[in-house]
Amino acid sequence: MRASVQEIVFDCADPAALVRFWAELLGGEPVDRSGDWSYVDPPGFVRLAFQRVPEGKSVKNRVHLDLEVADLERAAEGALPLGAARVGDLVTDEQGSFQVMRDPGGNEFCFVSG
Incomplete structure (x- = not known):
């Protein structure tokens, strides 16, 4: 079996704010699918998506x-x-x-x- 990357998803507290940061940094138009889910398709890169989660970030990214x-x-x-x-x-x-x-x-x- 072989899979392909559809998107990279970040858990976060504020998807709308975070998608705008990454859209400004990498290009692409931010899309707010709902209050809990936003994404951007940067040119030449896989989609970055942002989903609201209740817990905060507590350790370094893996x-x-x-x-x-x-x-x-x-x-x-x-x-x-x-x-x-x-x-x-x-x-x-x-x-x-x-x-x-x-x-x-x-x-x-x-x-x-x-």
Whole structure:
């Protein structure tokens, strides 16, 4: 059996707010299917969906997105006004560089380069 990824779903407290953050970051139009479910289809990427859950985020994500960018500092600085936050310092090793970030819902993601 072989499956394909239909969408990546984030549990969150405010789907409408979180979908707008990701739509602004990756492109695409945010869609609010209901008060409990929103999604965006970023160009060239799988659908990201956001569903309301009653519990808050309490630990680090077990899975996160790595977003390749040409300029890490510019990407991080551009995401801050959208509601993102930096997590730690820029990391550089033999494979390249990355900056860990959090979206407004507290979900970690990374900008990567190299």
